[in-house]
Amino acid sequence: MYQWRMIRSATAILSFFSKASIAYTFVETEASMAAASFGVSSAAVQAVKSSASPLPSLPVIRSEARPISGRINRSRNAGKIATHAVAAQTENPASAASKPGHEVLLFEALREGLEEEMERDPRVCIFGEDVGHYGGSYKVSKGLADKYGDLRVLDTPIAENSFTGMAVGAAMTGLRPVVEGMNMGFLLLAFNQISDNCGMLHYTSGGQFTIPTVIRGPGGVGRQLGAEHSQRLESYFQSIPGIQMVACSTPYNAKGLMKAAIRSENPVVLFEHVLLYNLKERIPDEEYVVSLEEAEMVRPGEHVTILTYSRMRYHVMQAAKTLVNKGYDPEVIDIRSLKPFDLYTIGNSIKKTHKVLIVEECMRTGGIGASLTAAINENFNDYLDAPIVCLSSQDVPTPYAGTLEEVTVVQPSQIVTAVEQLCR
Amino acid sequence: MAMALTRRNLHLLCPIFSARLLTTASTSPITIETSLPFTAHNIDPPSRSVQTSPQELLSFFRDMALMRRMEIAADSLYKAKLIRGFCHLYDGQEAVAIGMEAAITRKDCIITAYRDHCLFLGRGGTLLEAFAELMGRKDGCSKGKGGSMHFYKKDGGFYGGHGIVGAQIPLGCGLAFAQKYSKDDNVSFMMYGDGAANQGQLFEALNMAALWDLPAILVCENNHYGMGTAEWRAAKSPAYFKRGDYVPGLKVDGMDALAVKQACKFAKEHALKNGPIILEMDTYRYHGHSMSDPGSTYRTRDEISGIRQERDPVERVRKLILAHDIATEKEMKDNEKEVRKEVDEAIAKAKEIPSPDPSELFTNVYVKGLGVEAFGADRKELRAVLP
Numbered sequence: 187m188y189q190w191r192m193i194r195s196a197t198a199i200l201s202f203f204s205k206a207s208i209a210y211t212f213v214e215t216e217a218s219m220a221a222a223s224f225g226v227s228s229a230a231v232q233a234v235k236s237s238a239s240p241l242p243s244l245p246v247i248r249s250e251a252r253p254i255s256g257r258i259n260r261s262r263n264a265g266k267i268a269t270h271a272v273a274a275q276t277e278n279p280a281s282a283a284s285k286p287g288h289e290v291l292l293f294e295a296l297r298e299g300l301e302e303e304m305e306r307d308p309r310v311c312i313f314g315e316d317v318g319h320y321g322g323s324y325k326v327s328k329g330l331a332d333k334y335g336d337l338r339v340l341d342t343p344i345a346e347n348s349f350t351g352m353a354v355g356a357a358m359t360g361l362r363p364v365v366e367g368m369n370m371g372f373l374l375l376a377f378n379q380i381s382d383n384c385g386m387l388h389y390t391s392g393g394q395f396t397i398p399t400v401i402r403g404p405g406g407v408g409r410q411l412g413a414e415h416s417q418r419l420e421s422y423f424q425s426i427p428g429i430q431m432v433a434c435s436t437p438y439n440a441k442g443l444m445k446a447a448i449r450s451e452n453p454v455v456l457f458e459h460v461l462l463y464n465l466k467e468r469i470p471d472e473e474y475v476v477s478l479e480e481a482e483m484v485r486p487g488e489h490v491t492i493l494t495y496s497r498m499r500y501h502v503m504q505a506a507k508t509l510v511n512k513g514y515d516p517e518v519i520d521i522r523s524l525k526p527f528d529l530y531t532i533g534n535s536i537k538k539t540h541k542v543l544i545v546e547e548c549m550r551t552g553g554i555g556a557s558l559t560a561a562i563n564e565n566f567n568d569y570l571d572a573p574i575v576c577l578s579s580q581d582v583p584t585p586y587a588g589t590l591e592e593v594t595v596v597q598p599s600q601i602v603t604a605v606e607q608l609c610r
Numbered sequence: 611m612a613m614a615l616t617r618r619n620l621h622l623l624c625p626i627f628s629a630r631l632l633t634t635a636s637t638s639p640i641t642i643e644t645s646l647p648f649t650a651h652n653i654d655p656p657s658r659s660v661q662t663s664p665q666e667l668l669s670f671f672r673d674m675a676l677m678r679r680m681e682i683a684a685d686s687l688y689k690a691k692l693i694r695g696f697c698h699l700y701d702g703q704e705a706v707a708i709g710m711e712a713a714i715t716r717k718d719c720i721i722t723a724y725r726d727h728c729l730f731l732g733r734g735g736t737l738l739e740a741f742a743e744l745m746g747r748k749d750g751c752s753k754g755k756g757g758s759m760h761f762y763k764k765d766g767g768f769y770g771g772h773g774i775v776g777a778q779i780p781l782g783c784g785l786a787f788a789q790k791y792s793k794d795d796n797v798s799f800m801m802y803g804d805g806a807a808n809q810g811q812l813f814e815a816l817n818m819a820a821l822w823d824l825p826a827i828l829v830c831e832n833n834h835y836g837m838g839t840a841e842w843r844a845a846k847s848p849a850y851f852k853r854g855d856y857v858p859g860l861k862v863d864g865m866d867a868l869a870v871k872q873a874c875k876f877a878k879e880h881a882l883k884n885g886p887i888i889l890e891m892d893t894y895r896y897h898g899h900s901m902s903d904p905g906s907t908y909r910t911r912d913e914i915s916g917i918r919q920e921r922d923p924v925e926r927v928r929k930l931i932l933a934h935d936i937a938t939e940k941e942m943k944d945n946e947k948e949v950r951k952e953v954d955e956a957i958a959k960a961k962e963i964p965s966p967d968p969s970e971l972f973t974n975v976y977v978k979g980l981g982v983e984a985f986g987a988d989r990k991e992l993r994a995v996l997p
């Protein structure tokens with residue numbers, strides 16, 4: 187039993203290091219990737235399974251859907267797209283011109299992802315307010331209407347309920363619409379369409395219809411935008427059966443997640459953040475797709491696992507700098523996939539560090555952190571040395587005053603304090 | 611049994627029924643006047659004379675009798691507790707389904723609300739699939755996971771089957787959008803009731819459909835009662851066909867299958883050229899809103915029986931057939947007996963079908979396998995791997 191667990195963690199660590207050391211890993215094309223995720227295990231897992239034949243009686247959620255680990259990848263080099271393409275890490279801050287890839291802002295990365303997918307598949311279309319001629323309220327679809335026409339980049343009237351419903355109806359016939367909510371909070375008006383029609387039609391029709399929509403938009407607390415424009419709605423959507431939720435945080439994963447979401451046959455809700463649109467990063471030139479169900483290891487460590495997503499990643503990294511100076515070694519994971527949780531990566535991390543801190547921007551009550559706490563407690567209770575600490579934003583409507591708004595969300599100093607208390 | 615060769619279902623994969631009478635009936639055209647003239651809003655109404663044929667009339671009768679029989683059988687199955695939950699019956703409104711099918715092809719899309727059993731049949735669904743789904747068996751059209759309000763038939767162009775009032779209208783708008791996007795000359799019919807006509811989504815969808823000239827036809831099946839509320843108590847203006855304002859509308863006698871056919875043909879031609887149009891079908895349902903509603907607390911029995919005597923769609927077609935000497939009384943009665951037998955056989959077969967397997971609980975939640983395992987309540991027993 188323990189041997190099995192050790193083999194798993196060893197494989198995970200090895201696979202991580204192998205990924206970090208090589209610049210690009212290639213996996214199969216999309217079709218075979220889908221086949222792979224149906225439980226065609228990597229060689230490592232197969233070795234494990236043959237050594238410990240019955241399932242362990244202690245339940246562990248394993249996500250079989252993770253792409254195959256780095257070392258195995260190179261032997262199956264048949265791919266057209268890269269799922270782990272990484273621009274060469276900035277080990278030496280030498281001249282920018284010599285590095286591969288190109289620098290983009292996050293909204294440009296989203297646009298690149300959209301454009302590439304629209305180029306590739308004529309069925310992809312965009313619905314939203316001011317996405318066409320105006321170029322998108324956050325410039326995500328700038329220039330696309332000129333290129334693809336008014337029907338493919340459709341400026342809708344201000345009728346969220348209906349145009350989300352329209353997107354679902356169009357998806358039932360085979361189109362792949364990308365619905366933009368100007369702010370995630372506006373999509374509350376379309377909640378019925380998202381929950382009942384988008385999420386459940388595949389099930390209630392017995393599999394006859396697939397709804398390959400992407401519903402995206404900025405959410406989260408911005409700079410003094412007021413309560414109704416600073417909503418954190420991941421908590422509301424997370425119980426809808428049938429949809430997947432992802433949150434992007436860097437230009438790299440924004441573009442990758444956008445492309446993966448468009449290619450996915452399931453409805454995907456892609457959460458962006460108002461304050462992250464101007465982040466700059468160097469991303470690879472060639473095409474890459476990021477797995478929708480995988481978490482990202484931001485900073486490996488030994489002492490504590492910090493789980494976060496979206497904007498809070500940056501607060502956590504800021505706190506991590508302080509923590510490192512104080513002698514702690516936090517492991518930071520950007521969970522990215524909010525539904526379903528990547529319990530595989532998270533579990534491996536917990537098995538290593540035995541302490542968990544969740545930092546999120548969602549509300550305390552019924553938020554992503556609350557669900558994650560429950561999931562971790564259920565599955566990895568034996569590995570925890572201390573109760574899980576969850577830092578969420580306060581259960582209040584976001585106030586307008588700047589000072590109050592700052593206190594609504596989790597600040598780096600609170601994260602540092604929490605880690606110190608956890609690691610005592 | 612030989613394939614029925616009506617004009618309407620020549621291109622069908624499987625006919626709803628077949629009858630010796632139909633194959634021998636002639637296809638020579640007859641012209642019949644509709645019972646009432648059309649009332650139009652912002653458009654010139656079509657003519658009252660409808661082209662039909664003996665074969666078509668016979669098929670109308672047969673189909674409507676089948677639908678009527680199915681709904682009544684569903685009523686008794688519900689009372690026998692074989693159908694549970696919600697069951698919304700369509701008897702009295704069959705002419706709308708039949709007339710619409712006569713005017714369109716299977717490539718055109720129909721989407722409706724929860725009163726969908728007969729429309730499902732009209733789009734090519736079989737009795738067995740319908741009853742199995744109603745009884746929650748695994749061979750139902752949605753594998754038993756949808757129920758009465760979630761009948762779908764993708765290859766027949768039937769997009770359901772929706773429980774939330776009014777939510778199907780934007781979906782239908784999306785269907786029309788996709789048809790315009792793919793540039794195929796087909797239209798989408800979005801059906802809703804007089805109760806749903808007060809939903810905001812409808813006006814949002816109308817605006818968008820008119821703005822982009824989508825081939826959308828909005829069909830209001832006005833049976834005058836939104837569950838228990840009469841239309842004059844829910845709507846300031848019950849002229850639902852006029853509510854489109856800039857969108858033209860047509861009011862049709864929904865108990866006359868030929869009038870419905872004429873209106874739908876007219877609407878299809880209009881929608882392909884000029885964008886959306888509203889059709890208001892003046893119809894009536896004999897049952898209550900659903901099986902839990904007796905249907906007599908908000909209307910009198912005299913009203914119901916009055917309409918049954920004067921405007922019943924099946925009777926009207928029967929009288930037409932007899933008046934034009936297409937078939938004899940006895941042949942019609944035999945037809946009805948055959949229909950009854952067909953329905954009874956389908957029910958008997960459907961009762962034999964088992965319930966879906968427990969593993970089906972987790973299928974079709976997602977399309978792509980996420981490989982996540984789902985455990986039982988105490989997390990010790992592996993229930994299923996989400997496929």
